[in-house]
Amino acid sequence: MPARDATRTAALLRARRNTGGYTVTGLAERLREVAPERIRRELPKPRDLERTIRGHEAAAHNVGPRYRLLYALAYGTTEDELFAAPESEAPHMGSVQETDPPHDRDEMERRRLLQFVILSMGAGGFASLGETTRQLLNATLTSAPRGIDDWHLACADHLHALRTRPAQEAREDLVLDLLSLQRQLQAPNDEETTELLRVLAALSTLHGNLLTRLGDHGAAIRWWRTARTAADATGDLDLHLMVRRSEAGAGLYGQRDPATVLHLTRQVQEISGSRPSLGAALIAGTQAKALSLLGRHAEAKQVLRGFVNAAPDNWPSDLIPAYWTSDQVHFTQSWVHAAVGEEKAADTARDRVLAHPFLDYQYTANVRLHEALCTVVNGGADRGSRQATAILDGLPPSYRSHMITEIGRTVLRAIPAEMSERPAVREFAEVLTKTAPTPHTLPAA
Structure with missing residues (x-):
């Protein structure tokens, strides 16, 4: 070499x-x-x-x-x-922008952006977008750059969509904004580049979350990488920790082995060091859940106690307003206590989650599945199976996200093997199989 x-x-x-x-x-x-x-x-x-x-x-x-x-x-x-090799060292392919006429440059830009959308949308590609979205795409190609305040509003809007709308629907709109943002980042504007990269990190984080809900784990991991790269480029450590904590949290839903998630949480702790930050405080909650999945319940409860004590009283509203909310503490308590069969503590935590005014529909379903898990752990395989079946059956098909069905699988795994042929358990397993989303495969973005 x-x-x-x-x-x-x-x-x-x-x-x-x-x-x-x-x-x-x-x-x-x-x-x-x-x-x-x-x-x-x-x-x-x-x-x-x-x-x-x-x-x-x-x-x-x-x-x-x-x-x-x-x-x-x-x-x-x-x-x-x-x-x-970096782009500056890549083989010279000719200066298309300097030699081609304007209409050819526009066509190349259109093809490049269409390819971006196809890769972002998955195997269904452009055909899955529909005529309305194609018209929106054409408008995107000719739209003027958006201001930073408008991009911050977009972050809030997409978070709201993630929490309240079916994942596939929310994702289609998010891809269009990622498309607009990618195009705006091509234009030289040094004064706005850093802030646009912060927006890219935020929207990529939401996109990774939506892909996880759709069960498209390979694509989600690639978008976490995009989010990390954008956050790193801004030099904003709090943003970097937010992205990494979100990535680790998504890994709990079958995206990664729990031991790998545990490793990611320790990376965040090493990066943050002794510096206080929201991301560093919240990573302990993810760590407690990972330990719970690994069956290390005493350690999970110990970490949970530290997490509850370290969680802030005032939850900041920054780049993605209300991305962190206090119900995450109670959700973690519900998860850890249910997994070890501590019914009273799990019930208290679940009631606090359900009382939160701005609850993600997934939290509603999953804390109720925690209740079913607690029932199973305490020996009620039939009753817990019926509880979980009712929860899954009660969800409209478009809202049965992978992050919900994965908690359902956690309930099923807790049922002793010798009880797997009981009618209630078999019915639960059948419903879980039918409600599980079918992930589609994305080419590398």
């Missing part, structure tokens, strides 16, 4: 590690975690592996195929994407 390429790769790896919030020791542990078994057996001892990472980041030696694979796995991406 030429010296110039080695230096560029070293700088890239340093930046990626810092962006990911890893220490060298932490990254060495992560590489070992993600390594396929055959490679893990051949990896050097921890201290030697740390020296290897430092050598890569100092351009002291090249990154071979084995470590290229491990770095890509650790950062949740591909080798081609991680080690791609």
Whole structure:
């Protein structure tokens, strides 16, 4: 590898590690975690592996195929994407904008933006948008740039849609705004770039949430990466922590292994350090849920107590107004206490969640499923199954999101195997299968 390429790769790896919030020791542990078994057996001892990472980041030696694979796995991406040359070093493809006539440039822009929408919408692609949305897309291509205040309002509107409307419907509108924002970011305006990137991080976070509700986990993970990258570019640590906490929380719903979610929560804690922040305080709630899913109930309750004590009295209203609300504390209490069968504490927490004035429809369904879970844990497999069946049957099909059905699967998994053939349990399993959304596959965005 030429010296110039080695230096560029070293700088890239340093930046990626810092962006990911890893220490060298932490990254060495992560590489070992993600390594396929055959490679893990051949990896050097921890201290030697740390020296290897430092050598890569100092351009002291090249990154071979084995470590290229491990770095890509650790950062949740591909080798081609991680080690791609920056655009300025890419092969020269000609200056289309300087040589093509205006109508050709407009056509190229239209095709590029249409491709963006197709990739964002999923396998159904542009055909799924409908004529009305196509007309909106044409308007987007010719619309004037929007002001920052208008973009902040859009963040609030999309959060409201996420909480109150079917995920697919809310997502179609959000994709259109992502399209407009992407186009506006192409125009040079240094005074607004940082704030537009903050909006991009916020909207990408909401998009990742909607994709999780639709069960499209691969696409969701890619959008979390987009949100992190945008947040990092702004230098706003609070925003960065918000994105990472949201990503970890989504992982609890079958998107990632609970142990991986636990690892993500610890990354957030390392990044925040001793600096007080809302994202750092709230990550403890996600950590308690992950420990609960892992069956580590005593640890989950201990972390929960710290979370309740650290949660702020005044919940700030920033880039996405009311994104964090106090019902999240009670929701976490309901989750953790129900999983261990503590009925009284779970009931109290559930009642507080249901009393919240601006409740996400998913919270309503899921805390009631927590009640069914608590019933099952306390030996009431039949009664808990009937409770869960009634909850799922009572939801309109378009509102049966993956994040609801995944909690239903948690209830089902809690039922002892020897009771799986009981009529009430079989009916619950059948209803759960029918209500589960069918995820569609997106190409890489």
